[in-house]
Amino acid sequence: MNISITWLARRLALGAGAMDFCTGLGLVFAPGLVLSLMGVDRPSGDGLVFLRWMGAFVGAVGASYLLALARGGEARLWGVLEFTVPFRLAAGVFSVAAIGLGWLGFVWVSVPVTDLMLVGAQVWLLRKRGRGDV
DSSP, rough: OOOOHHHHHHHHHHHHHHHHHHHHHHHHHHHHHHHHHTOOOOOOOOOHHHHHHHHHHHHHHHHHHHHHHHHHHHHHHHHHHHHHHHHHHHHHHHHHHHHHHHHSSSSGGHHHHHHHHHHHHHHHHHHHTTTTTT
């Protein structure tokens, strides 16, 4: 079975998009549930408002993947994979630093692990496509 690089890219975009979109919606509308699944205590006051705002951002990143898939066309697919790399890299590096500095508890480790793994996968796909390895 010969799997094309575009087939892999579509699956990655679908998975990343669904994950971020659902997580973002959850953080906005049901933060207690999402945080309990992560093993994180629910903040109160301004912390909860900020978390919900971050959820809106996470959901929008996820929606960008899904919109690129829904609108079709390889240019949109490859564009969203390239466009989201800096956002994921920033979130992943910041989260690693925040955990290392004690600003975030270790329970947040799933955030940088996920973001940095997706950065690696997306960069690999983009490079493989750039070489013509389809």
